[in-house]
Amino acid sequence: MAWPHNALNQPGAHRNRLVRVIGHVDLDYFYAQVEEVENPLLKGKPVVVCVFSGRTEDSGVVSTANYKAREFGIKSGMPIIVAKRKLEGRDATLIPMLRDKYEMVSERVMQLVREKVDIFEQTGIDEAFFDITTSSGGDFSAARTIAVKIKNSICLAEGLTSSVGLGQTKVVAKVASDWMKPDGLTVVPPESTVEFLGPLPVARLYGVGPKTVQILDGLGVGTVSELARISVDELQRKFGRKTAVYLHDAANGSDQEAVTANRETTQHSRMITLKRNTRDSDEAFSELLPAMTDLHRRLASGGISFRTLTAIGIATDLSVRTRSKTFDKPISDRSTLNDQTRILLRELAGSVDKEFRRVGVRVSTLSNTEDQRPLTDFYQGA
DNA sequence: GTATGCTTTCGGC
DNA sequence: TTACGGCCGAAAGCATAC
Numbered sequence: 001m002a003w004p005h006n007a008l009n010q011p012g013a014h015r016n017r018l019v020r021v022i023g024h025v026d027l028d029y030f031y032a033q034v035e036e037v038e039n040p041l042l043k044g045k046p047v048v049v050c051v052f053s054g055r056t057e058d059s060g061v062v063s064t065a066n067y068k069a070r071e072f073g074i075k076s077g078m079p080i081i082v083a084k085r086k087l088e089g090r091d092a093t094l095i096p097m098l099r100d101k102y103e104m105v106s107e108r109v110m111q112l113v114r115e116k117v118d119i120f121e122q123t124g125i126d127e128a129f130f131d132i133t134t135s136s137g138g139d140f141s142a143a144r145t146i147a148v149k150i151k152n153s154i155c156l157a158e159g160l161t162s163s164v165g166l167g168q169t170k171v172v173a174k175v176a177s178d179w180m181k182p183d184g185l186t187v188v189p190p191e192s193t194v195e196f197l198g199p200l201p202v203a204r205l206y207g208v209g210p211k212t213v214q215i216l217d218g219l220g221v222g223t224v225s226e227l228a229r230i231s232v233d234e235l236q237r238k239f240g241r242k243t244a245v246y247l248h249d250a251a252n253g254s255d256q257e258a259v260t261a262n263r264e265t266t267q268h269s270r271m272i273t274l275k276r277n278t279r280d281s282d283e284a285f286s287e288l289l290p291a292m293t294d295l296h297r298r299l300a301s302g303g304i305s306f307r308t309l310t311a312i313g314i315a316t317d318l319s320v321r322t323r324s325k326t327f328d329k330p331i332s333d334r335s336t337l338n339d340q341t342r343i344l345l346r347e348l349a350g351s352v353d354k355e356f357r358r359v360g361v362r363v364s365t366l367s368n369t370e371d372q373r374p375l376t377d378f379y380q381g382a
Numbered sequence: 383g384t385a386t387g388c389t390t391t392c393g394g395c
Numbered sequence: 396t397t398a399c400g401g402c403c404g405a406a407a408g409c410a411t412a413c
Contacts, residue, residue: 030395051400061399063395076395079398099401124395124403212393243406271401308388318399324389358400365388 019190021143022259023130024165024173025113025150028182030126031064031102035095037159046072046092050080053273058084063097067182102126105158112153116146119259127177129170131259140166140189147185168193170257171250174206193253198225205250212247215239227251264366268304269312270295271360277316281349284313284359285342292341292361296334299363305330306363309337311344315354322362323348330367337363 027033031049036042046069052060058081065074065083072086080094106125114120117130136143147164154162163184165176172193176186188196202224203213215238221227228251235244249255270291278284299306309331310324323344331337341361349356 053400059399061401063400077399081398097400126395206394208393266404267402269402273400310389314400320391322390326388360401362402 019133019138019168020131021133021136021138021140022167022170022173023117023132023143023147023150024170024177025128025130026163026177026181027106027109027126027154028161028163029064029066030106030160031097032066032069032095033160034102034105035093036066042066042093044068046074046087046090048074048083048087048092048094049097050083050094051097052080055273055275059273105160109154109158109160112157113150116150116153119261121259122262129173129259140187144185144187147187151183151185167196167253169250169253169255170259171206171255172197172253175200175204178204197251197253198223198228200224202227202251205247208247212239224251266366267362267364268295268298268306268366269310269360269362271312271314271358273358274356277355277357279349279355281346282342284349284356285345288341288345288359288361289338292337295361295363296337299332303369305332305367305369307331307365307367308363309340309344310362310364311341311348312360312362313345313348313352313356314358314360315352316357317354318357319354321348321352323351324362326365330369332369 032047035047035049047066048062048069049064050060051063052058054060060080062074062076062078062080062083064076069083069087069092072090074083074086084094102125110120110122110128113128113130117132118134119131120128121130122128132143132146136146143166147166151162151164154160161183163177163181163186165173165179165184165186165188167173167176167188168190172188175197176188177184179186201222202208202216205224208216216222216227219230219234219238221230227247230248232244232248235247238244239247246255246257270288272288272291274284274287298304307328307330308324308326310322313321315321325340325344327340331340345359
């Protein structure tokens with residue numbers, strides 16, 4: 001699961017009892033807002049950024065919608081054809097997602113934030129945690145001033161609004177940034193933490209998705225305060241130990257997850273939607289080739305080798321199956337990537353009794369091609 | 383039992 | 396009525412070594 005189960009490991013964090021001041025910044029309806037900034041005529045109209053899969057003219061899903069589009073029920077992940085129906089006659093604009101463009105904007109914004117905080121941890125293209133315990137002196141009023149500066153600088157430099165939350169833990173900061181949107185600033189000082197979190201549905205907690213909600217519902221838990229009353233042992237019977245501890249602490253506003261500077265990317269992947277469903281792994285492979293070219297270009301430009309290769313198949317019922325192999329030596333050449341991917345895809349097809357709708361390839365266990373040392377050593381080291 | 387590494391699945395955006 | 400992307404990080408589950 002995508003929970004940051006890292007220990008509280010900042011120097012001095014245990015030695016002194018200083019209350020932590022943690023923030024979360026989220027760029028509002030990011031892709032669609034970038035499009036609005038680029039074309040101000042779009043403002044006030046429904047704007048929908050779409051991933052067109054290319055299978056048919058309208059196949060694909062909604063990535064991001066601005067608030068005007070959301071008024072008409074447009075949501076992320078919705079099939080484009082559904083969104084079109086809902087927006088008929090509404091003077092809406094559908095725009096194909098251009099990820100590289102949003103990544104460039106994101107990099108500039110994140111740099112602005114990074115230079116204003118003590119510790120910076122980006123967790124997505126449009127969001128990041130930050131720790132300002134030291135620079136705020138543990139004072140939430142001073143912290144608010146820093147948060148305002150962050151929001152203002154993003155707006156001045158890029159014309160983008162953002163929503164920021166401040167709290168004593170990552171969970172509180174994340175929920176707080178989500179509290180008022182768009183262009184929000186929500187400060188939850190330590191003494192307000194319990195009353196802030198308690199009434200919320202558990203789904204609002206960072207890392208609690210539909211599956212976890214369903215399991216908790218089976219335990220009679222619907223709100224954060226109800227979750228807070230469940231013992232770790234009881235949670236552990238339904239979840240793993242770490243998750244049980246995390247859920248318990250998160251609900252009590254006492255999770256000890258630290259903001260930690262980002263490490264190197266640990267995996268790269270590319271996926272495509274097939275022109276038609278198929279069981280034929282070679283047909284799928286040939287459609288995957290352009291994506292593999294893109295992936296290989298990415299690896300080569302970054303001087304990256306990999307040891308683990310994974311073929312990914314999404315069946316017609318959208319279920320996901322994977323097959324992977326870890327090699328003894330780092331790989332960077334295109335021919336090995338090609339050959340091994342084709343083999344894995346064939347094995348995957350042989351083990352699944354369904355047609356594929358989408359296929360993909362992932363590389364992980366990365367290292368630096370230059371010196372073949374692990375990237376972590378490379379960046380920590382000399 | 384504990385540590386470690388690999389494969390598969392899950393969940394977020 | 397249905398319809399349906401492309402990434403990422405990390406946990407669970409399992410195997411192996413000692």
